Amino acid sequence: MRKSIATVSVSGTLAEKLHAIAAAGFDGVEIFENDLIASPLSPEEVRARAADLGLGIDLYQPLRDFEAVPAEVLAGNLRRAERKFDLMRRLGADLLLVCSSVSPDGIGDDDLAAEHLHLLADRAARHGIRIAYEALAWGRHVSDYLHAWRVVQLAGHPNLGTCLDSFHILSRGSDPIGIEAIPGDKIFFLQLADAPRLAMDVLQWSRHYRCFPGQGGFDVAGLVTHVLKAGYQGPLSLEVFNDVFRQADTGRTAKDAMRSLLALEEAVGLAPQIPPPVIPTGFAFAELTVSESEPTGSEPEPTGSESGPGDTDGDRLRDLLAALGFARTGRHAAKPVELWEQRDARILLNTTGTESAPERAASVPQSPPEPAAAAPESTRVAPALAALGLESPDPAGSAARARSLLAPVLPRERGPDEAALDAIAAPDGTRLFFCRTDRPGPLGHPGLSDHPGQRDQAGLPGDVRRASWVGDFGPREPVAGPVSHIDHVALTQPLHHFDEAALFYRGVLGLRPLPSLELPDPYGLLRSKAMASDDGAVRMVLNIARVGGQHVPWQHIALACDDLVTTARGLRDARPDLLLPIPANYYDDLEARHDVPPELRELGLLYDRDEHGEFLHLYTITVGRVFFELVQRLGGYRGYGAGNAPVRLAVQHAGTRG
Template sequence: MRTSIATVCLSGTLAEKLRAAADAGFDGVEIFEQDLTVSPHSPEQIRRRAADLGLTLDLFQPFRDFEGVEEAQFEANLRRMEAKFALMNRLGIDTILLCSNVATATIDDDGLFAAQLRRAGELAERYDVRIAYEALAWGRFVNDFEHARRIVDLAGHPRVGTCLDTFHILSRGWSTDAVEEIAGEKIFFVQLADAPQLSMDILSWSRHHRVFPGEGDFDLVKFMRHLARTGYDGPVSLEIFNDSFRKAEVGRTAVDGLRSLRWLEDQTWRALHAAGEGKAAEALELSPLPEVADPEGVDFVEISTGRLGETIKVLHQLGFRLGGYHRSKPQFQVWTQGPVRVVIGDRGPTGAPTGITSLGVRTPDPAAAQARAHLLQARPVPRERAAGEVELHGVYAPDGTEVFFSGLAPETAPAWLAEFGVTDNDLEPAPLITGIDHVNLAQPWQHYDETVLFYTSLMALETHSREEFPSPIGLISNKVMRSANDTVRLLLSVAPEDGEQGDFLAAAYPEHIAITTTDIVAVARRARQRGLAFLPVPENYYDDLQARFDLTPAFLAELRENDLLYDRDADGEFLHFYTGTLGTMFIEVVERRGGFSGWGENNAPVRLAAQYRNVRDAERGIPQ
């Protein structure tokens, strides 16, 4: 599939945008007029630079407020258009984007629109260029792609076609079925944008909240299936207006954009072949990525710390035991309990906060997972390996977390554990801790959507819910991502943004590892006997709990005694407790009873408030 990106998607100068698009692997770019206007380089220099980088210049855009005007105004518009056609010849671009009129149209007449487009087509023929007419969702008289198509057909000029933009189609709720009714040769250009579903005016939604495919709520796979059936064979381009993208590092955004197109290409190819329509994929030259198998669980979590003593103390209190030290990297040790493995990287007595650094995910084919990650341009993790040590394939997630792909060995010691001296004989029989329920990873706000796409495209995780929770100094946003078989659950959260309190916020709104048990009361009592400092739960919480659920006095007393929190729904119950914060993380222990599928979201405000109080008190020197 030929890929392109509008320069308006990226930060920086035009020269920097071209370099980033080429480095990411795009085939071409759309030149946004303002980027050219403010550039010190001539059109000829831009043309040569693109050619040197291996980029095609696919579209010049936008041309606004053209049709539906009186003759005198139209003559002025034609003169303006002719100047842009001459500029396009200098750039070597053969297609211009013409947006439906928003500001100056005074005559609502399809016949006039078509006649004026026809005259524009005659002018375009003199310059050997084409016009792609696009219905803006807020166009004054034309805001529907089917309406724009009818005007193009009425114009009847070979130099006049249509541009399809998914935002303008899907933001209005238009069905994409009618895309198939457009002849492929009359589709001159295709622009893709995803977006979260928001209740706001369309123009503001468009200007600030578009995201790359796979990062929003639009059904772009369905659109692409319809497009493939038309026989369209041109570029598939990204046109994203997003405040975060305009601030982000240009190379990183470009990679994120190409990853989104490759993921969408793969999903479209698979959807067409599943429907027995593989032939339709040929015009767009769609190709699949290596098959991604559902992950089978979290193999290990790695944390690093400059406070080793307090970290291993909490693990011991929760029932973990030291498995051993790595034979060639003695700064690493592993703590185990049943199938749960926690690798600790000791940073020495530096006082550096404890935090999550890596996840190991069990997958049937680690090599295939790594190959897919490579094609999606995930940055590989360099890992020194001594002779005889297991090769673990890993890549960096956008937030810097290392994600490793390990083989399936849920009932036995995985091969890498032997490097710590752990064998099958060392596995604990009938442990109280039985697995990893979920992992919560904190995200920088500007990379939140990028991280969602990363886990969607690499591991086929799906976004199941979004929530926002009040905290003492702002809202916490969460997305819950799960594998189809529900063996891997990730919670991605964004804390309130405050550059002046970055370190404080990291401690007040920490990440966490949630481990499962079949007997949370036994785990809590064992931990308390070993001196675990639980995150305190206020009495007001238990009063509210009793009012909500009408619990028996004995059960409520048991919850109070063990600092347990509780929730239930029609399918089951959920009991859990939290440790105190270790640097920028903590550990949660959960017990699911029945078919409860949530993760304790109703209790999140209690936890956030308690963690805030603890960190604020520590900052003020108040004893815990």
Template sequence: MRRSIATVSLSGTLEEKLHAAAAAGFDGVEIFENDLVASPLPPREIRALADDLGLGIDLYQPFRDFEGVDDDLLEANLRRAEAKFALMLELGVDTLLVCSTTAQAASGDDARAAAHLHRLAETAAPYGVRIAYEALAWGRHVNDYQHSWRIVADADHPSLGVCLDSFHILSRRSDPAGIGDIPGEKIFYLQLADAPYMAMDLLQWSRHYRCFPGQGGFDLTAFTRHVLAAGYTGPLSLEVFNDVFRAADPHRTAADALRSLSVLEDALSREHQPGVTAGPQRPAVTLTRLPEPAHPAGYAFVEVAARPSTATWVRTVLAGLGFAHTRDHRSKPVELWAHGHTRILLSSTDPRLGHTWSDDTAVTALGVEVADPDRAAQRAEHLLAPALPRRRDPAETRLNAVAAPDGTALFFCPAPTDREETWLADFTAAPVHTPTHGGATPLTGIDHVGLFQPFDHFDEAALFYRSVLGLAPAESLELAAPDGLVRSRALTGPGGGPRIALSVSVLGRGAQADAAGGAQHIALACDDIFAAAQALREGGLAPLTIPDNYYADLAARTDLPPALRERMRADGVLYDRAGSGEFFHFYTPLLDSRLFFEVVQRTGGYDGYGAANTPVRMAAHRAEHTQ
């Protein structure tokens, strides 16, 4: 299907928006009037630029407060419309979005509104312009798509149809099934926007918090299915008012936007069965089909970069938790630390040896085990994930990798088999095994990886992991850290697979993004939290100290036995409970303000991350940092 984006969804000047939309691969744009009014380019030059960029102009919008007025104002409104029709001729755009009126003085008489819209369509026809009438969710009289359709049907003019906008329909929790009652050829335009569910004024929600499909809480697959089933064949067009996107790099935003439509089309292509729902008049639409999602079974490895002065600390943590330095990469300064099938790569950022992706301590790469690495890479490529080049000698394994929005490398690794080591063959036995402390520790794998995101790329990151790996995002949470609010959102593979916890500073303020809140972490799973804490301690590193006040509060609000609480206190173990599930977890201190480890034990099907304890952890990291 044709893919479009409204210029209001992107930051910058109109010219910059058009370049960004074209670069991402959109077929067309909706021109938002304010962008045109503020542009120094005359309409004909805007059209020429769009032509040069291979973009159609699919819609001009919005035209407001037209219908239901008195006769004098109707004539003035028709003159106002004619000026826009003339402009549209120059722009080469044939559809005008007309929003249902919000004027206090407007009449609520449907027949009058229909008569006015008929006049408007009649006036538009000679210009070759079509009128797409949209029910704003906060329209004065018309705020529901079925109401707008009744008026359009009554007005009965070939140049008049409806515009459907998923936000206006789903924000009011209207049932989209009724879309099937509208003839496809009378749906003149389709605007798509997702949004997180929020209890707030519809207008404010719409103007500030819309996001791209797959980033919010609406079921846009079901919604769009209804529209296609009605026979709509026009563009899938994104109209997203979002405070962050308005201030972010438009090229990044446009790629994020196109990715959202690819995932939507892919999901629809897997469901859409034209034979079942098609009527005789149904035209064919072609939906983009992507390679299957990777659905990784788990982490093949997590790679950490550290400077030589801090790598020692990472080795102490790993050895303490029972990892052994078993291998070294053949050609790069990368150590492989293993604990059973759990693997952490430690890459040196020693400038003498050449650094990797970061100059600083950080989680730099995630390796996920997938059944078909080539297919996973192809899907990622279709989703505009930048492929990462690998400098390697010819004997090394080819591993597909792409860059996540925050620059983390995502590697698609085949699972090692009994006969074949795959990528592990690039690592040779380490000359000296670092001895592990504490013997066999109770680690069972990597529970999750926590990645603090750049402010502008939080929603983009959630969609990236969702679409590339097929992970399912949970609801966003807000946490009150000592230096400001932090937003957090976890993604999990259906039926297991890797867990990723994304977080971001709600205001993107410097102090917070730099301090404890902004750190990344690796959480290791275990089946005996106290044995793990003891092993770490015996290895020479004490778990992060949690204030006694936390345990006093825990005593007040839970019935945990005093002996257990005392043991938790001694080891800095925190606690959460949900239903019959329990969660015990401790942290290491913070390295370089950038990296820490967590060890977690889940029981009884606990499926969270102990988010309520995060502010306590952040304060404890901050306290040690400022000591």
């Protein structure tokens, strides 16, 4: 279907908005009045700019407080409307949104409202303009979509129809099934927005917290299904007022918006061109970028201490990995990358240490108007979690799915003997590789190369031979140990892209999100959202921290253990310096709340429980931005020990503050 978006949904000047919206692939826009008023472009110039960009102007909005007013007010309102008709003629727009009145002048009389709207539609008709009347959820007299439709019916003018808005309908708890009672050709427009479920004043909710479909708690797809059944043929148009999107990069937000509409089309059965999701079946590896030359430890170095080779972050990470039972099983044939393994847990140590995210982003193919679209906002400081390998039953299918949902596909520079890996960039700049660790050799799927479209050519390119990525590290021996695999990874998201990231992982990887949590940090709040595949094989935690200047955006890798009590005892004996100390006060409280064995206190293990089971975990010290967690899930526990995160954060902050 035709896809549109209201200019208010993204940041920037009107010209910037139009460019970004076109670049994201939209067909049309709703011009939000305030965007036009503040623009130096004349309506004629806006019209020409949009046309040059291939965008139609599908709606001009809004005319407010028009209908059901006393006679003396009506004259002024009609005069105002005539001015807007002139404007729309210059703009080349032929559909005007009229919102139900919120004015104290408004009269609660449907016949009067219908009479005035008939008058308006009649005037509009002379200009070739149509009127779409919409019930605002906080409208003074008309606040329900079926009420607005009744007024439209009463008015009975061919140039008057209704506009449906998913936020106004779903925020009031109205049942959208009634939409099917409206003839499709009288639904002149459909505006779509999602929102988190918040118990707050609906006007504030609407003005500040709307988000794109799939990012909130509303069943927007269900509503669209009813609209399609009614026979609606117009555009799917996003209209989102969001304090965060207002501040975010225009191009990114426009792409995020388009991704949301593509996923919505898929959900209502309208997008057969999107390849189906390929759910990852586990973590193949996590890649840490470290610098060998400049240690960036969290503890300040004593003044005058000699910085020998044993002091680099790389060495500190190697020491930590070895203490946790990992062994270095190989080195990359062509790159300064080490493979560390323990059973099915694999960590890559990339010791180039110089690869910053902006450099990575620069190598991502971009459409010209948005060169920074994939660049994360925070500069990466090594050591950092730079990449994840995800086991995919169909790596090329995973990448194709990602690309169709507008994920930047990363070109790989590789030697003639290296394995081809399909990789994309996540919204925070983390690279995601789709792998089949257990399946070396040709697979029949050529890798995505630097030249999108190449894989669609007939025949297979010359380098189709796909070896398992581990082959690049030479012959390896299995490593036994207490750690069986990566349980989950926790990534810190840029402040402005939390909702985008959640939709990205949900859409691209098919992970299911849990509700967001807010956890206290000594210097702010941590917002956290866990996402997992249905079988729990891939679990990710997306965090954003709203904290003051001192914040370090920590990332971590949680490793699953078979018997954490024994493992913890061994670590406590051998390398207590590597474990994050847990305050005794934590155990005083834990033991007051639960009947737990005294060894938890003795070993510094943290504890949680949910309705499915129990959870034991511990944290290591931090090297740079990165630390490890050892976890054991008992009896089907599904959480992440989030209740213990505030204690962890407090101890970590204390460590960075000496």
